[in-house]
Amino acid sequence: MSRDMDSKNTFTYEDVEMIANHILEKVKCRPKLGIICGSGLGKLVDLVEDKEVLPYQEIPGFPVSTVPGHEGKLVFGQLRGKSVVLMQGRAHCYEGYTPQKITLPVRTMKMMGITTLFVTNAAGGVNKKYNIGDIMIIKDHVNLAGFAGVNPLVGVNDEKFGPRFPAMSNAYDLGLRQLALAKAKEIGFSDFVREGVYSMMVGPNFETVTECKILSLLLVDATGMSTIPEVLVAKHCGMRVFGMSLITNVVISEYDSPAHANHQEVLETGERRSKDLQQLVAAIVADLDL
Numbered sequence: 067m068s069r070d071m072d073s074k075n076t077f078t079y080e081d082v083e084m085i086a087n088h089i090l091e092k093v094k095c096r097p098k099l100g101i102i103c104g105s106g107l108g109k110l111v112d113l114v115e116d117k118e119v120l121p122y123q124e125i126p127g128f129p130v131s132t133v134p135g136h137e138g139k140l141v142f143g144q145l146r147g148k149s150v151v152l153m154q155g156r157a158h159c160y161e162g163y164t165p166q167k168i169t170l171p172v173r174t175m176k177m178m179g180i181t182t183l184f185v186t187n188a189a190g191g192v193n194k195k196y197n198i199g200d201i202m203i204i205k206d207h208v209n210l211a212g213f214a215g216v217n218p219l220v221g222v223n224d225e226k227f228g229p230r231f232p233a234m235s236n237a238y239d240l241g242l243r244q245l246a247l248a249k250a251k252e253i254g255f256s257d258f259v260r261e262g263v264y265s266m267m268v269g270p271n272f273e274t275v276t277e278c279k280i281l282s283l284l285l286v287d288a289t290g291m292s293t294i295p296e297v298l299v300a301k302h303c304g305m306r307v308f309g310m311s312l313i314t315n316v317v318i319s320e321y322d323s324p325a326h327a328n329h330q331e332v333l334e335t336g337e338r339r340s341k342d343l344q345q346l347v348a349a350i351v352a353d354l355d356l
């Protein structure tokens with residue numbers, strides 16, 4: 067397929083179909099479950115057996131992540147007896163990509179037959195009760211980037227993907243959230259697994275103190291720089307969505323505090339909690355109906 071796809075910022079239905087077929091010609095696996103791994107969470111691929119790996123560079127049009135902690139590979143294989151594809155790393159708008167480009171992999175997964183999407187991310191804890199290392203099951207989001215016009219669904223709408231005005235009141239599937247909470251309890255994780263609201267600002271800077279105070283007033287529990295565009299596109303094309311944030315740091319909400327957020331802390335927390343996250347994802351996937 068032509069590498070012209072790489073310079074595109076928006077993709078037609080036919081473009082996405084071509085990219086999906088290109089991938090399916092290269093791998094034997096035919097998954098129904100897709101998992102996007104957030105910053106420092108790429109070790110989730112350790113759960114996968116019979117791996118088939120495709121670097122994003124080899125997939126026409128796919129944005130290549132430039133951020134440490136995002137490998138940039140599509141990993142197919144078996145996870146607890148189910149065929150899956152993991153995105154080991156994602157691209158973000160702050161890297162200079164359009165919202166349509168960073169969500170191309172989601173539409174491509176849909177076209178490859180994925181019906182359920184798990185999104186994971188590293189996030190800063192806004193809720194004062196949250197501790198570093200907690201896992202937050204996402205029950206809803208506040209699309210702050212969307213308030214500023216950053217939304218992958220802006221533009222001409224092709225009904226073959228989904229409706230012009232998709233509902234978002236049920237973005238994070240209730241059944242999957244209940245399954246995740248039940249599994250967390252079963253494996254003894256209830257003390258550090260919570261349910262809450264995620265928000266996204268474009269980044270790449272971390273939030274100011276006043277911004278953190280505003281997030282709290284907006285009922286946000288954890289904040290990051292990703293995920294929401296992927297969820298919007300996944301829901302638009304009819305996928306079932308489940309989301310989890312690892313609280314890698316707590317946001318700074320006191321003026322004149324000497325502390326500051328940094329990506330190294332984000333990656334270190336991801337590393338420290340990777341086994342727990344793997345255990346929870348494995349337990350959920352084991353009982354998932356696909």
Ligand SMILES: O=P(O)(O)O[C@H]1O[C@H](CO)[C@@H](O)[C@H]1O
Nearest residue numbers: 104105187188291292329332
């Ligand atoms: O959302 P993910 O990709 O997990 O990454 C989060 O971690 C990075 C900041 O440390 C930002 O990219 C933020 O979005």
